[in-house]
Amino acid sequence: MNTAQNLATAQRGRWAVAGLFFLNGFLVGSWAPQIPELATRLAIRESTLGILILVFGLGAMSFMPLSGVLMSRYGSRRVGLGFACACVFALLAVVSAPNVPLVAIAMFFFGGVVGAMDVAMNSNAVAVEKKLSRAIMSSSHGFWSLGGFVGGGLGGLIIQNFGAFAHAVSVTIALAIMLVLAARYVIDDKHPEASKQKKPMRLPRIASVYLVGAVALFAMIPEGAILDWGALYLRNELGVSIATAGLGFALFAGAMAVLRFVGDRVRNRFGAVQTMRISCLIAAAGIFVAGLSPWAWLVIASFAVAGVGIANIVPIAFSAAGNQPGISASTGMSVVTTIGYSGILLAPSAIGFAAEHVGFSWVYIALSVPLIVVCACAELVRAADFQPDRQIAGPEMI
Template sequence: MSETLTAPAASDRRARWGVIGYFVATGAALGTWTSRIPAIKQDLGLDDGQVTVALFAIAVGSVLAMQVVGHLADRYGSARVLGPAGLAMAASLLVPGYAGSLPVLVGGLVLFGAGHGVVDVAMNAHAMQVQRRYSRPIVITFHALFSVGGLIGSGVGAVAAQLSLPVPLHFTLAAIALALLVTTSHRRLLPAEPHEAAERSRARGMSPAILLLGVLAFSCSLGEGSMADWSPLYLHDELRTSPAIAAIGYAVFSTMMAICRFLGDHLVARFGPVVLVRTCGLIAGVGMGAGLLAHNPVAAIIGFALFGIGLSCIIPQVFSAAGSRDPARAGRDLAQVSTLGYGGLLAGPVVIGVITHWTDLTTALLIPAALALVVALAAPIVRPRPAEG
């Protein structure tokens, strides 16, 4: 108990702000790119299929980078990885910004995805290092601030689009701002803590516990990806709402997820991660399932809101559990879980589309609700454990 009441050292508070800077920067970088997709599509004369190829390039870059960054973060320390990785992520915006053809755009987005993936894993590993210093939950708030960064990036991008600011100029200014933010943030991080044991455990594959955590990340990310693409279509096509009402579903889902993440650390401190994940899984599964089965626009929107509330704290707790099981290989464990989570994000829209083709959209969207109930059943896997020797 005395450890919980001890105030964090000044260096730990600075490191917390440093990690916050990286989470905001990563969200802002992604928001900057997504906000100008329509302009880039028009400038390059791309069709929807070519845009899909470009978007897939980001995923390819991220997944490939995640296979390498975990070992680097474990071997040399997450702080040493974040320095060059943050600058690379900022600079990689310039390639798609100045791209004059689809091949250049795809190559640039592979680099952007790689930079984003490296920073994602390394900053989560460093977040776990800072949380251990604090001896209380602080990780969920970091994820909330990633969402804030996304809103900042997309909001500035919307203004830039409204002002008809050329994409190259916009992305150049954004890259400079991001470079300044990550440089300032990096100076606040904790000193690098390389783990010699990481080299000796290099050959060890994915443990059953990490695999299960990865399955939970996949399940939640599948639901999140499904909401982005299919919730507007469900409201518009299945329930015959107007386009304006159809857009509300995902907005409510995203807003509730972001808001609840700011409350998550207090909830996990009070109730513990197992109770929080189990409760969140039940809220997500039962809430969305009931909303869909009611076959009513108001009920569906409430269901989407409950789904956002439920998913809000699960992924951060899954990452926290993965990063704390063995500090000597936290980077690789996080990379493995992140890769599976990213797979769920990509697979979600496709899975829902395939099931819809054979049944209907209501039945298809019950799949993410059912997976949330599976997450609730598997909640004990996030229980804190002593580091594995």
């Protein structure tokens, strides 16, 4: 295959992996407006809902390392598409479960397949970056945020007018269509581990990859707080409708999408470290004001500002993970995503317990602190500033 054919394959793979990011984000965004409805249907308090969200996180944390192991043998394409197939039915399984124990089982499955797909699609994005010889990670996450914006925005309206089950069925159909359209063009990355003599599985001994994981962890705790509790905060403490409550996450995800589509260019101009520092300060200010505000419109606007800041923090951390010297991209990505997503998956359960006692306002004020910590540790993501090979790079695109 000549250079032009390789480039064409990589470009199609770029849009295919963007489709996977959109699919995953659409599913997560569709879940956000379902959370208050789940609590109402099961007649449970915030503490019980927090346990269910914890189960979701435990599923993801269990499946993420498994995704890394499978990718070392089969590559990110086969693993990503396999878990994407399972994701198609995940939300419907949760909404169809009639009681708390069955919901807990469905939540474990939901979290597991979403988390495993996330690791695989991020690894596939790193493979596309290497084939195109330029960064695409921020804009790939932009498609995730765009999916979250569409899923969250439409979800509240559909649930309000047609009910939670009808919404879950429509999401299942939409996900199946997206997967069929994207699957054919996802690139097949052959990892070097698969062709070598198999070695015992062990954790990497490079400290930097764990520190990058800690950066992702502290950045993703506030993101998880807005995803899982933003709608409940707006509905229960500020008294808005379910459709308006869904706008909180929708505008947060929409703001992230816009900034992520320009994030690769911003990073190329200012560098990963400086971009990380500025992003953290903006995010901290947004989430701090969201906690202080007595007005729903200002909380929603502040969530959008937080989205502007958070937009490029995680993509930079993931790009740094995939470019760590001395370890494969799949290993680095598996470690950092597992550590990082514990913030977005496990921390919200603790937030639920805290909010039941002190309210969500104080919780959001406190969550601005981890972002300041990430700002101070921004030097850890310098590995994200890799130099592309301009001789084989194709035309600039999103």
